[in-house]
Each structure stands twice: as structure tokens, then as C-alpha cells.
Amino acid sequence: MQFGIFTVGDVTPDPTTGRTPTERERIKAMVAIALKAEEVGLDVFATGEHHNPPFVPSSPTTMLGYVAARTERLVLSTSTTLITTNDPVKIAEDFAMLQHLADGRVDLMMGRGNTGPVYPWFGKDIREGINLAVENYNLLHRLWREDVVNWEGKFRTPLQGFTSTPRPLDGVAPFVWHGSIRSPEIAEQAAYYGDGFFHNNIFWPADHTKRMIELYRARYAHYGHGTPEQAIVGLGGQVFMRKNSQDAVREFRPYFDNAPVYGHGPSLEDFTAQTPLTVGSPQQVIEKTLAFRDYAGDYQRQLFLMDHAGLPLKTVLEQLDLLGEEVVPVLREEFAKNRPANVPDAPTHASLLAAKAADQEKQDKQDKQEKEGARA
Amino acid sequence: MKLVVVSAGLSVPSSTRLLADRLAAVAAPAATAPEPAPADVRVVELRDLAVEIAHTFTNGFPAPALADAFAEVAAADGLIVVTPVFSASYSGLFKSFFDALSVTDEDALTGKPVLIAATGGTARHSLVLEHALRPLFAYLKAVVVPTGVYAASEDWGAEGLDARIERAGAELAALMAGLTTPSKGRTPSPKRDSFEEVTPFAQRLAALGVPGPSPAP
Structure with missing residues (x-):
């Protein structure tokens, strides 16, 4: 099983000091966090893609290429790559290039994006979101598998005799995950191609996540890629830890209360009760994360969100130490127990x-x- | 048969709830007549759910008690919805409940018989039923009964309210019975479940004129 982190890349003021990092500071911090992930023994670093402030990561393969050059083992991924508004041809080229530079340590997660104006900014219609994801991914899938592509579709200029270069490393397309929080259509898409399905469950109650994953598993088997248990599932997680759980709650509360996504809304206590968010000791994080398996089945990838809501870099790096030293080794051991032999990595x-x-x-x-x- | 009452009254006791109860008392037995047992009535008091309703907008999902209320509404054969008039319209809490419901389940009210009612301090706002509530529930694809009931403070001591309650309650009951009796050839629109009715992917590709995926390398 793989463990890693994913970052949104938000530039958020630290609510305890009022200070907002510069874009440069945030970008460099994201890189430092990625390097730390490898140092503490994590497997995956994934970056979001955004095209509006207060987010910085508009160019994921540039950042991942830089991280690739400074790491040895870390798998570089995205959370997510916008399959709706990016040209699938450019995605094919960018990620194949990254594959070569990173010696194959690359996969990516497709997403539609949830910021309405990004569609018109890139000349697309948000009402066609699902159809864009369907058509664009179909083309991307072919560009990595066929040397010469003739193609005609609804949303992009036709291609005649087109070869996407460089060809994927060793003729093997990067593995693709499809991320969706509430669209069964995307679980269906992932199942159809035999790709992975990632549910970013961090703001969602378990029963919703369970239904999405059950649908994906059933359809994965329907399309003949294996048994439902062999489908490739990833989940999100969101944690803040200190040795003493009271210290974790005290330190994280101002960040929670002012967080861009859920700030000024529910109480920390309600939110931790209703969603995967865990604020407490490493042991509490271990227990909550292990319980994901109860509703998601044995799964393949666990990504944690560690660096949002204005948390300072120093704190995030301390969190990664705790994650790498105290949490993930136990999770690896516990998740391996009773895991059926036919469940793939x-x-x-x-x-x-x-x-x-x-x-x-x-x-x-x-x-x-x-x-x-x-x-x- | 199940009748759900949504009341947005804020005081305890509230005239909004009082009106809601009187409407339910007429509609519940009429909906199941001639069966002796009246329809099951469940009352959703929005006051108790106010914080969870607000949090649905900040969190993106309903907390447990609100999710239960949404499930009750979605499963109802008929609805009675009653709001106090605030600033010449339904109250913000009332609208927020239905906003949060439709974000969570956009088809929750589709085809559902709904009786609209409102309370206010003066009869001058009685058309709020026609210019605010009726368009809202039309947008939500509900079947709104022809008679809405507005009760101003003065109506509680005057003639006429009873008759309007009787007429509206009977209209709701008739729609509930009509929409749930197979012998009349009408059944409530089956609840669509996007998880169980996922469109096969090949159909989506075909709709775009895209051929299936290339064979695995």
C-alpha cells in the first residue's frame, strides 16, 4: 500500500500571525514539503492544479520535474490534473516528458475542477464538464497507446497523423487515477478503463464515500478488469498531530476555524466526528485511518492533506516527521494484516x-x- | 402513506406551527380515507435544524439530524410547508432549508404534492403565497395544490380560515391519494438513484461519437 501527501497549494494567511506568505515562499515550501515526504519514507507527493488566486500550482509538471530531479524514490502525482480545460494533447506530452525525466516515478489523477470561471477562461463550457472529461480522456488514453492517432471529436480540433512526443517511457502509459467526490459518472469512467479511483473523502461523511467506492468496485468487475476487491482505490485524509492530543486541538483550532474551505462553519469537534479529519495524537490518527478500510475495503493509496489553511512550513515539516516516523510504519503493518493475497498494490x-x-x-x-x- | 410537515416558525408556541398542525389534521385522515388509519405525520421544525442548515452551506453536506429530515421529506407522499412572512417573502431559514435540500438531492421534491401556507402580522402580505412560495416549488418540480393558506393575526379570530384550511387540506389529500393509487394509473415518480442507475460508459462515448478505448498495449 502507498502512503503520501497531497497539496492544494493555497496561499492562506496564518491566522495566528496574520502573515501571508508570498507566492515564491509558498512554491518553495511546497517543494520543501515534497522533499521531506521522501526523507520521512512516504511514497507519493501529489500537487493540485489551479488557475486562480489564492492558489499557486498552475503548472504541475514544472514543479514535479524539479522535485523529480531532487528525489530518488518518491512517486510524483497530481490531485488533480484538469481533464476538462487542459488540452489532452498537452497533458499527454507533459506527463510523458515527466516520465522520462523521473525514470517512471509518475502517475496522475484526473479531475474536472470545481472553479466555475476556469472553464470560460480556457474556452470551455462548464455544462459540458462530464462530456469534456469523457472525450478528452478518451483521446489522452489513445495518445499514450497509439503511435499515430487520427481523431475527431466535439471539443477539440481534429488530429490527422498525429504522434504525441515523447512516447511514454518504455511504451508504458502513466497510471491514471480518476478523482471525483460526488459524480458516479467518473467512478464509472475509472471502472470502464480499469484505471484507479480516488475519493477525496476529507470533507465527506463515510456513507457517501462508501457508496462511490462500491459503485466503482462493482463496475470495475463488470468491465472484466478483475474482482471488485481488486479495483484500485485511493482515499484522502486530513490530520493534525501532537504527542498529546489536547496540544493538537489547541494548536490547530485557529487554523480550522479560519480555514478557507470549512472555516467559520462547523465546530472542530463536529467536523472531526462527521468527516475523516483527525486532530489528536498519532495513535488517534492511526485508529481513524485504519477504520477507512471498514467502508472502503482493502485499498491501495492513502494521501494526507498536511499543508493547508495557513499552517507555517516549520509546523508542516514537524507534522511530516510524525507522519513518517510514528503513523505510516504502523499503518503499513496493520493494513498488511488480513489483506487478501489477490488484492494488488x-x-x-x-x-x-x-x-x-x-x-x-x-x-x-x-x-x-x-x-x-x-x-x- | 406519509405526510411531512415543514414548519419554519421561530417562537414557541408559534402560529406558523399552529397553522401547520391544523392543515395536517385535515389532510392526514382525508389522504387515506376510507381507511380508518390516517397518514403518518412527521413534523420537521426548522428552528431545531437552523445551525445544521447553515453548516450545510459551509461544509457541503448535511449533518445527521438534517440528513434525517431530508430523507423524511424525500420519502413523503405529500408535504405541508409553512413559513412566517419576513420582509415580504418566505423567511431566509425556510428558503435555506430547501436550498440545502436541493443541493443535496435535486430531485427530492419532483412530482411531490405540496401544500403552501404562510403566516404574517397583516393580511397585506397574503399574495406572498403566489409571488414567492408557488414559484419556488414550481421550480423544484413539486405539484403545488391550487389553494394556499395564508393566516394573518386577525384571521385567528375571524371567520373564513377554517374553510380555507379544509379546502386546501382536502386538495392535498386528493393529490396524495391520486398520486399514490395505482388503480388510477398514477404512481409517484420513482426516486432516481444515481448510484444504481449509472449510465454505461460506452453509451456516453457513443453520445459524443467517440469510439471505445484502444486495445490495451
Whole structure:
């Protein structure tokens, strides 16, 4: 199972000091957080994509390429890449380029984006959001798998004899997750292609998350990619920890109360009771995260949101130390217990390459047999 | 048969709730007649849910008690909705409840018989039913009964309110019975469940004229 962090990339004033970091400070902080993730033994770093203030990450592959050059093991991903408003051709090119630079340590998560004006800014119609996700991803899927693509669709200029370069590393497309909070259509899309499904459950009650994942698992099996238990599931999480849980609550409360998403709304106590947010000791985080399996089944990827709401970099790095030293090792051990042997790990470049080689070998053998059969 | 009453009265006791109860007392037995047992009546007092309603807008999802109320409303065969008049319209709390409901479940009221009613300090606001409540529930695709009931302070001591309550309650009951009796060839629109009725993906691709995915490499 993979553990990692995902960042929104918001520039938010620290409510305890009133100070707002500069864009440069925030961008550098995101990089420092990514490097720290590798240092403390996490597996994945994912960045959001936004095209409006107060967010900075408009150019994810630029940032991930820089992180790739300074890390050895970390898988670089997104949370999410806008499949609606980006040109699928540019996504194909950017992420294939990143794959080569990062020696395959790349996957990505498709999302539609939830900021209305981004659609018109990029010449798109938000009412076509689902259809854009469907058509654009279909093209992206082909661009990584077919050397020469002839294509015509509704939302983009046609392609005749187009080759997206560079070709994916070793001829293996980056693994794709589809992220959606409330659209069953996207769970269906992920299932159709046999891709991963990520539910960012951090602001949602468990029963909603459960229904989305059950739908994805059932449809994954329906499309013949494996059993429902073998579908590739990722979940979000949101935590703030101190050794002593009272210290965690006291320190995090002003950030919670003023957070851009849920600030000035529910109480910290209500929100932690109703959503995956955990503010407390590492042990409490372990217990709450392990309980995700009760409604999501054995899953493949757990990403935590650690650096939002104006938390200073120093605090976030301390949080990552706690996550890497005290939480994730226990989670790895506990999640491995009673995990059925047929539940796969999240696909990586190495595993996809091996699967491709195995398929090729099988195909060669079949061809050979057919040839011999024809001769006899 | 299930009748749900949504009351946005704020004081205790409230004339809004009083009107709601009188409407329910007429509609509940009439909806099931000639069966002796009246329709089950469940009252949703918005005052008790005010904070959870506000939090639905800040959180994006309803807290447990509000989610229960939404489920009651969605499962109802008929609704009685009553609001006090504030600033020449329904109260903000009343509107917020239905805003939060439709964000959570946009089809919750589709095809549902709804009796609209309001209370106010003066009869001058009686058309609030026609210029505020009726368009709101029309937008939410409810079937609004023809008679709405407005009760000004003076109506509680005058003739006429009884007759309007009787007529409106009977109209709601007739719609509830009519929309739920298969012998009349009408059944309530089945609750759409987007999780159980997901459109097969190939259909979505076909609608866009896009061929299926390439074979795996």
C-alpha cells in the first residue's frame, strides 16, 4: 500500500500571525514539503492544479520535474490534473516528458475542477464538464497507446497523423487515477478503463464515500478488469498531530476555524466526528485511518492533506516527521494484516512494465503455437 | 402513506406551527380515507435544524439530524410547508432549508404534492403565497395544490380560515391519494438513484461519437 501527501497549494494567511506568505515562499515550501515526504519514507507527493488566486500550482509538471530531479524514490502525482480545460494533447506530452525525466516515478489523477470561471477562461463550457472529461480522456488514453492517432471529436480540433512526443517511457502509459467526490459518472469512467479511483473523502461523511467506492468496485468487475476487491482505490485524509492530543486541538483550532474551505462553519469537534479529519495524537490518527478500510475495503493509496489553511512550513515539516516516523510504519503493518493475497498494490511503472512484458510473452507464445498449428 | 410537515416558525408556541398542525389534521385522515388509519405525520421544525442548515452551506453536506429530515421529506407522499412572512417573502431559514435540500438531492421534491401556507402580522402580505412560495416549488418540480393558506393575526379570530384550511387540506389529500393509487394509473415518480442507475460508459462515448478505448498495449 502507498502512503503520501497531497497539496492544494493555497496561499492562506496564518491566522495566528496574520502573515501571508508570498507566492515564491509558498512554491518553495511546497517543494520543501515534497522533499521531506521522501526523507520521512512516504511514497507519493501529489500537487493540485489551479488557475486562480489564492492558489499557486498552475503548472504541475514544472514543479514535479524539479522535485523529480531532487528525489530518488518518491512517486510524483497530481490531485488533480484538469481533464476538462487542459488540452489532452498537452497533458499527454507533459506527463510523458515527466516520465522520462523521473525514470517512471509518475502517475496522475484526473479531475474536472470545481472553479466555475476556469472553464470560460480556457474556452470551455462548464455544462459540458462530464462530456469534456469523457472525450478528452478518451483521446489522452489513445495518445499514450497509439503511435499515430487520427481523431475527431466535439471539443477539440481534429488530429490527422498525429504522434504525441515523447512516447511514454518504455511504451508504458502513466497510471491514471480518476478523482471525483460526488459524480458516479467518473467512478464509472475509472471502472470502464480499469484505471484507479480516488475519493477525496476529507470533507465527506463515510456513507457517501462508501457508496462511490462500491459503485466503482462493482463496475470495475463488470468491465472484466478483475474482482471488485481488486479495483484500485485511493482515499484522502486530513490530520493534525501532537504527542498529546489536547496540544493538537489547541494548536490547530485557529487554523480550522479560519480555514478557507470549512472555516467559520462547523465546530472542530463536529467536523472531526462527521468527516475523516483527525486532530489528536498519532495513535488517534492511526485508529481513524485504519477504520477507512471498514467502508472502503482493502485499498491501495492513502494521501494526507498536511499543508493547508495557513499552517507555517516549520509546523508542516514537524507534522511530516510524525507522519513518517510514528503513523505510516504502523499503518503499513496493520493494513498488511488480513489483506487478501489477490488484492494488488497500486500500479507503478515497474509493475506496469512487467505486466506488459508478460502480456507480450503470452502473445508471442500464442503466435508461435498458431504458426506451428498452421504448419501441421 | 406519509405526510411531512415543514414548519419554519421561530417562537414557541408559534402560529406558523399552529397553522401547520391544523392543515395536517385535515389532510392526514382525508389522504387515506376510507381507511380508518390516517397518514403518518412527521413534523420537521426548522428552528431545531437552523445551525445544521447553515453548516450545510459551509461544509457541503448535511449533518445527521438534517440528513434525517431530508430523507423524511424525500420519502413523503405529500408535504405541508409553512413559513412566517419576513420582509415580504418566505423567511431566509425556510428558503435555506430547501436550498440545502436541493443541493443535496435535486430531485427530492419532483412530482411531490405540496401544500403552501404562510403566516404574517397583516393580511397585506397574503399574495406572498403566489409571488414567492408557488414559484419556488414550481421550480423544484413539486405539484403545488391550487389553494394556499395564508393566516394573518386577525384571521385567528375571524371567520373564513377554517374553510380555507379544509379546502386546501382536502386538495392535498386528493393529490396524495391520486398520486399514490395505482388503480388510477398514477404512481409517484420513482426516486432516481444515481448510484444504481449509472449510465454505461460506452453509451456516453457513443453520445459524443467517440469510439471505445484502444486495445490495451
